Amino acid sequence: KDELEVIHLIEEHRLVREHLLTNHLKSKEIWKALLQEMPLTALLRNLGKMTANSVLEPGNSEVSLVCEKLCNEKLLKKARIHPFHVLIALETYKTGHGLRGKLKWRPDEDILKALDVAFYKTFKTVEPTGKRFLLAVDVSASMNQRVLGSILNASTVAAAMCMVVTRTEKDFYVVAFSDEMVPCPLTADMTLQQVLMVMNQIPAGGTDCSLPMIWAQKTNTAADVFIVFTDNETFAGGCPSCCCSEGVSKENGYSS
Numbered sequence: 001k002d003e004l005e006v007i008h009l010i011e012e013h014r015l016v017r018e019h020l021l022t023n024h025l026k027s028k029e030i031w032k033a034l035l036q037e038m039p040l041t042a043l044l045r046n047l048g049k050m051t052a053n054s055v056l057e058p059g060n061s062e063v064s065l066v067c068e069k070l071c072n073e074k075l076l077k078k079a080r081i082h083p084f085h086v087l088i089a090l091e092t093y094k095t096g097h098g099l100r101g102k103l104k105w106r107p108d109e110d111i112l113k114a115l116d117v118a119f120y121k122t123f124k125t126v127e128p129t130g131k132r133f134l135l136a137v138d139v140s141a142s143m144n145q146r147v148l149g150s151i152l153n154a155s156t157v158a159a160a161m162c163m164v165v166t167r168t169e170k171d172f173y174v175v176a177f178s179d180e181m182v183p184c185p186l187t188a189d190m191t192l193q194q195v196l197m198v199m200n201q202i203p204a205g206g207t208d209c210s211l212p213m214i215w216a217q218k219t220n221t222a223a224d225v226f227i228v229f230t231d232n233e234t235f236a237g238g239c240p241s242c243c244c245s246e247g248v249s250k251e252n253g254y255s256s
Helices: 002-013 022-026 028-036 040-052 061-070 073-078 083-095 109-125 154-168 192-200 211-219 240-249
Strands: 133-138 172-177 181-183 225-229
Touching: 002 028, 022 028, 028 040, 028 061, 040 061, 040 083, 061 109, 073 109, 083 109, 083 154, 109 154, 133 154, 133 211, 154 172, 154 192, 154 225, 172 211, 181 211, 211 225
Parallel strands: 133 172, 133 225
Antiparallel strands: 172 181
């Protein structure tokens, strides 16, 4: 009786998970009711939970609803879902377990495909700035380590953030560095795996984070936005912030 009453209240007042008692969240039927109007941000966060408690089972109507929501470009834009949020949800769901706790699940193939589709659709929700971007990507070996508190490694994070710029901005230039500077030929139509492949093919060495700033000064490369993607394990070269300040003071046309 209590379960039916809670479900009725969810449907009538569009309640969300945070409105309910912990005990209510043990009910599979209550989760099904929550799913109907669940905001996309909450949906991404609870995919593992709903798969683990069998709300989402292969081929059922709930899986179809989830896939429909994830592939709806209007919903993604309205919810202001960033590609990075979808990527974290995709990689977490794919592993079949959370970073903390004992929750485990078997990933549903249809949901994995829908998350992949959603990842690329969300780039269209990012508004371009119209500025000139210079992106410098650290390709040293340490970039393959996980980012603290995340399922992703630093290289994947850098690749995804580069894609946000290459797919939304018209004026950008991408370089890669470790102990030397090299071009990083990324294009707007590349997938995440293609971007990672390009980055992984660049020889890795030590990390000199001052190289991008020095290179920009020497080549008089004009940019409004200068972004360096690095795990901050730098042991070579000069002080990056000093080199950046020096470049700005010389009015070489870029800012950090």
